[in-house]
Amino acid sequence: MIFTSFSEEETIDFARNLAKTWRGKEIAFLYGELGSGKTVFARGLAAGLGVKDIREVCSPSFTLINIYYGRCPIFHVDLYRLEHQEEILDLGWEDWLGQGVIIVEWAEKINFDLGHPIYHVVIKIGDQGEREISLILKNSENLFSG
Numbered sequence: 001m002i003f004t005s006f007s008e009e010e011t012i013d014f015a016r017n018l019a020k021t022w023r024g025k026e027i028a029f030l031y032g033e034l035g036s037g038k039t040v041f042a043r044g045l046a047a048g049l050g051v052k053d054i055r056e057v058c059s060p061s062f063t064l065i066n067i068y069y070g071r072c073p074i075f076h077v078d079l080y081r082l083e084h085q086e087e088i089l090d091l092g093w094e095d096w097l098g099q100g101v102i103i104v105e106w107a108e109k110i111n112f113d114l115g116h117p118i119y120h121v122v123i124k125i126g127d128q129g130e131r132e133i134s135l136i137l138k139n140s141e142n143l144f145s146g
Contacts, residue, residue: 005131008040012054014133015044018119022049024072025098027116029107032123037131038105041121045103046074059105064091073100079109088112 005011028045030038043054050070051057060066060078068074075096082088088110096102097116104110107120122134 001135003133003135004126005037005133008037011037011040011131011133012044012047015041016048018135019045019048019101022101024049024100025116026119027097027102027114028104028119028121029110030103030105030121030123031108033125036123036125037133038121038123041123041133042076042103042105045101046070046076049074049101075100075102077102077104079104079106082109085111 003014005014028042030041032038039057039059042059043057046057046068047054049072051068051074052070057068057076058066059080060076061080064078064082066076068076077091079088089112093114097114117137117139120134120136120138122136124132124134126132
């Protein structure tokens with residue numbers, strides 16, 4: 001599925017509508033260059049999951065993980081500052097899987113299997129500043145085979 005967004009509000013609405021259908025154990029990997037709208041998309045997911053004030057949803061670049069509460073816990077992870085797989089593995093994935101929704105910014109840094117289906121959200125900035133948002137659901141067994 002591909003969606004073109006012309007504003008932050010449209011991006012939030014698209015993500016909100018997606019997350020409204022979620023059961024509370026999904027994983028979303030967000031990809032895109034700096035400033036493409038990954039955190040904006042995360043805000044929309046949080047809104048769809050029942051977070052009352054989405055202004056509290058911010059990129060956890062320095063804290064690495066923020067946890068929000070709506071219909072379920074939301075584990076918002078930012079891997080931007082991490083360089084080594086050992087650092088990424090040490091974040092505590094086993095504690096979150098199946099316990100709530102996991103949203104990962106800079107997910108291209110993960111090269112291990114989480115053992116769950118994953119929503120891959122690729123956000124590209126267009127020539128006029130619009131965002132092309134591609135959404136693909138993949139099972140993890142297909143994810144790391146190339």
